[in-house]
Every structure is written in structure tokens, then in C-alpha cells.
Amino acid sequence: MNMENAQTEHISKQFDVEMENIRSGVLTMGGLVERQLAGALHALGSEENIDLLTVVKAREKEINQMQVDIDHQCAQIIVRRQPAAIDLRTVLTISKVVSDLERIGDEAKKIARRAARLQGNDRLIKMQYFETIHAGELAQQALGRVLNAFARLDVNEAIAAYDSDEEIDIAFDVIMRQLIGFMMEDPRTISSGLDVLFVAKWIERIGDHAKNIAEAVVQIVMGKDVRHASLEEIKAELEQD
Amino acid sequence: MQNKIIGFIFPVIVLLATFLVWIIGGAQWALIILLPCFVVYAFFHLIHLHLLRRWIASPLDGETQLPEGKGVWACILAELNIREQKHHGRNLQQQRTIGRFRKLAEEIPDGVIVLDKRDGIEWCNDKAQTWLGLDYAKDRGLSINHLIRHPDFMSWLTERPADGETPFPKTILLHAPQDSSKSFALFQLPFGESGRILIVRDVSDYEKAAQLRREFIASISHELKTPLTVIVGFLETIQDMEDENSKNASERRRYLELMQQQAGGMQRLVEDLLILSALESGQHSEEEQWFSSAPFLHQAHENAEALSQGKHEITLCEECRAELLGMYDELASVLTNLLSNAIRYTPQNGKIEIVFSIDDKNRGVITVSDTGIGIAKEHLPRLTERFYRVDRSRSRASGGTGLGLAIVKHVLIQHQAELLIKSTPGKGSAFSVILPAARVQNSSLR
Helix, strand or coil: CHHHHHHHHHHHHHHHHHHHHHHHHHHHHHHHHHHHHHHHHHHHHCCCCCCCHHHHHHHHHHHHHHHHHHHHHHHHHHHHHCCCHHHHHHHHHHHHHHHHHHHHHHHHHHHHHHHHHHHCCCCCCHHHHHHHHHHHHHHHHHHHHHHHHHHHCCHHHHHHHHHHHHHHHHHHHHHHHHHHHHHHHCHHHHHHHHHHHHHHHHHHHHHHHHHHHHHHHHHHHHCCCCCCCCHHHHHHHHHHC | CHHHHHHHHHHHHHHHHHHHHHHHHCHHHHHHHHHHHHHHHHHHHHHHHHHHHHHHHCCCCCCCCCCCCCCHHHHHHHHHHHHHHHHHHHHHHHHHHHHHHHHHHHHCCCEEEEECCCCEEEEECHHHHHHHCCCHHHHCCCEHHHHCCCHHHHHHHHCCCCCCCCCCCCCEEEECCCCCCCEEEEEEEEECCCEEEEEEEECHHHHHHHHHHHHHHHHHHHHHHHHHHHHHHHHHHHHHHCCCCHHHHHHHHHHHHHHHHHHHHHHHHHHHHHHHHHHHHCCCCCCCEEEEHHHHHHHHHHHHHHHHCCCCEEEEEECCCEEEEECHHHHHHHHHHHHHHHHHCCCCCCEEEEEEEECCCCCEEEEEEECCCCCCHHHHHHCCCCCCCCCHHHHHHCCCCCCHHHHHHHHHHHCCCEEEEEEECCCEEEEEEEECHHHEEECCCC
């Protein structure tokens, strides 16, 4: 009897350690992605030419490797431990979270690359830059928030990220409308205008990915699939419990 | 004492009575007497046990008094009561001490985070929470690198010192997650068996100062480099011309003139810098003294006329006269700087006006207004920064050092005076120096 007890405790402890390792891995990767995004926004904002691309590329490789590793760990845990309930939900959603993070990293890399190209361009649509950077900062905040929510398993914080995604969408619409105005007025701004448009679009995508992670957090904690549901629906659903 | 006697006498009486009855009536009568006595005795103890149990079940707040008992229970309960009171007093004192330590930790100007051996947050103070975006209520026990995810921080945290080295010697610089203008230095210290303490120190001001110093050095080297490049360029040209004949003499003279101009600019810059550094270090070359406003203003007016060379219409309007207290030369340099700015930024035939008046608060107001190009609103707050220029090329072309208004600001600070700038782009600007009432004595009234 005693022996058995000791053994189950040992197994679950080892299991706990493995789960904790995966969660740590996700958050470490999240930290890298946050840096990547911050670097991209810095490149967008600063006037002097900075050599960011090598750092960004190196980090991108690291992020990709982490995604593969974490996915592998998830598969291992499913096969070895047959997790149930919250553990199973966590493992399953983590592979989704990880792929969202990897995509955010990708978008950030693209922004950094485009920013480096725009730096040499003197026909900048300066005003649009501020708007875009502002949208980028919103996305950065949203990402930090959902990662905190993931670390704390805090549903309310995850839901707060929904609001910032809406803000980012609005900012994107504004940027696009203004860009159209600029490009109609002066066709010479079209090429840099398109660049800015792409950057804005990527930022908007980052907001969407952050929202996906927020949904994953809700799913882990509440066991409810809230994908494609509106904010009101989610809130109503949460109030029922 | 009484309780002891009761506790002692009751069994003795019972035993004596039983013994007597045994001798008189035999064993069965003795048992009959003994039985009810025993029942009473047992009941007496049970009641006390019940009271004691009820007391033990009550909350430990030092409020509920122990029940009083009879006989031997009186002694036991009284003893327990004394111990309990003592214990409670010690507890209170301990709590107070802990509370004081907590408060101490909150009052420390740094953020403090206590980590357990797995880097989980054991405790942190308010400053650490607000600075690093932590929430102790939610984050207790959570791994700190789940919440502060900067890769540098993570590697810094996991980095263990090699044997023989002093543990955790390095510090790391982090920016606040919400506000990138704030920066923090983090130290770690070993704590307990395998825990750690992280100390978070706000170094934003220091970082900002370092940033300003870097910017200042960058701009001053730039300011000195530009004229030097010109001078070196002309020197090379003249050297190349050397072996040819005197045909180039006039050309050479022109180059030398240009070089002299640039060298003059550099000289002015260095002079202004020396003035600024003297002002900043608080070394006064002269004493404060009372002087009359009229000659002071006339002198400035004459200097301005000379500088303008008749290109502008410069008027002096004295609404009143006063005695002023201050450093004459430094205040004169303020006026000269303002006037030379006005001349520099006012096109030919523009108007420049110097007005001296005393306002209703008895403060002296010297206003230099012009009909020049004016300054856009967004530049106004930064105008007195060193080397801040609205239009770089224009300022340098007209011989400005970029330090004039910085000097003005410093002189005025020493005189507790204010500088008021009003400007409309395209229409002109007005710079007003407002001297505090203590430095002004109206002499026109007398």
C-alpha cells in the first residue's frame, strides 16, 4: 500500500515537472517573440540605420527550433502520460499557442525587414509611420497581456486582450483610409505607401494571433471552446459559471 | 488554598466514612456509600473536562477567558490561563515585529522580490509590483520568468556563477514592460538555503542623464566638425595653389576670409560654451549691484544698431525707469543675445522694438519683439535647449552658435527671472524677460 502510494506520487510529480517545463518553454518562446516584435517596432521608429536584421534572423531560427521542440514535448507527454482534464486541454492548446507565437515571430521578422528597406526611402509618409507604430505598440501590449494571462491562467486578463484586438483593427482601418488618400493625391507615394500598408496588415495579423492565444487560455481554464465567438457571447458564457 | 483543601478534604472524608461504615455495617454497606460518591466525583471531573474542551475549540484570539474551576481543576486552569496570556502577548509582539519588517521592506526605495529555489515568487513589495507589472495576489508561487520574459533576463537568472567566484555579481538593465522610458537595474543576492532576493532599482533618471550627455557630446562634436571641415578643405586648396603665380591672390584672399569666418564661428561657440559652463558651475565673475535701467537699455540699443548696420528699424520704448538689481554684464548679455536673435531672424527693413515696463505685480518686464519669421508652436518648449535649432542651415549661415538662448535661460535662472516667448510664424516673435519684484525699484514715480 505504502509502496504504491509512493509510486503514484512520484509519477505525478515527474508529470508536473514535465508540464511545467512545457509551460516554461512556451513562455520563453513568448519572450523571444516579444523581443522580436519590439525590435521590429524600434526599426520602424528610429531614423538612424540600425543593423537589426542579423539579430532578428538569428532569433527567428531560435523561435522556429523552439516550436519544433515544444510540439515534440507535447506529443511525448500525450503518449507517455495519457493526460486528462486540464492537463490534456493544456497540452492540446499549447501546440496551437506555439504555432500562433511562431507566426507572430514571422510577421515581426517581415516588419523588421520592410522597415530596414523603408529607412533608405526619403519619400516616407511620415504621419502614417506614427499611426503604424502606435498600432504596433497596441499589438505589443496585447501580446504581453495574453502571455501574462497564460502564465497566470487568468481568464479576465485574456478577455481584456479581446478589446485591444478591436482597437488594433480600428487603427488598421484608419491607416488604410489615410494611405489611400495619400496615394490618390500623389502617385509618387504609392510604393512606400504600399510598404506601410503591408506593415500595418502584419501588425493587424499579430493582433489576431494574440487573440487566438487568449482564446486558448480561456479554453485551458474553463474547458470551453470560444473560438469564433463574439466578446459578448464569451462574457455571457463565463457569467453562467 | 481553599481549592486545595476542598480537593484534599473531600476524598479523605469519603474514605473515612467508608472505612467507618465498613467496620460497623460490613463491606456491602461500604460499597453502597462509595458508589454515589464515586458518581459525584466522576461527574465533577467530566464537567471540568467539558469546559476545557469547549475552551480549546474556541478561536485563539486571547479574548475567551478560561473558565474557573473547583478543586484541583482550579489550579490547572489558572496555570493554563497564565501560560495562555503569556503566549498571546508574545504572539502579538511577534506579529508587530513582522508587520514592522514588512513595512520596512515597503519603505525601501528599491523593489524587492524574494524567490524560492525554483524561481517562484515568494514575496515582493509594492514597488517591484508596479515597476515590473507583477501582481502579488495572483502571482504568488508563479515562476518569475513566466512573467518577465525578456530573453536576457532569463539567461541572467539561470546563469550560475562558476565555483570560486563571488556569487551573482552581475547586474542587468531592463525596461519597464508598460513604459519603455523607465529602466531598471536588477541585482540578485542569495537568500536562505537556495532562494534568492532580486533587488530592482529605478535608474531611469541616471539613464536619461547619460543619454543627454551622449547627445550633447554628439552635437558639440558635430558643431565643431562642420567649420573645421571647411577650414581644412580651404587649406588643402591653398596648398595646391602654392606653386602657381600671383594670379590666384584674390582668390586666395577670399578663401582666407571664408576660413576666418568659420574660425570666428568656432571661437564664438567655444566662448559661449565657456560662459555656459561658468554659469552652470555657479562661478560669478561679478557681484550683484543696483543699476539704472536707462543707460543699460540705451547701451543695448546702441549695440543692436551697430549689429544691424542700419538694416532694421530698432526702437527703444521706455514706459518707465527703474533701478535694477543683478549682474550687469550677464543681464546685458541676455539682452544682446535676444537682440542678435531678433536681428538674425528678421528680414531687412523689419522692425525690432525694445520695451521696458513694470507690470501690476511690480515686476520689471523687458520685451524684445520683432517682425521676423517667427517660430512654430512645437519648437517653443525646446527652444532653450543647447544646440536646439528650428532651422539648422539658417542658424549656422547667420552665425548662430545654438547656445544663445541656453545662456539666456541660465542667467535668468540665477536672477530668479522668467523668459516668456510668444510667437506667430510669419509675423514675428516677442521674448519677454520678467524680473522679480524684489529686483526692481521704480524710480520714475519718485
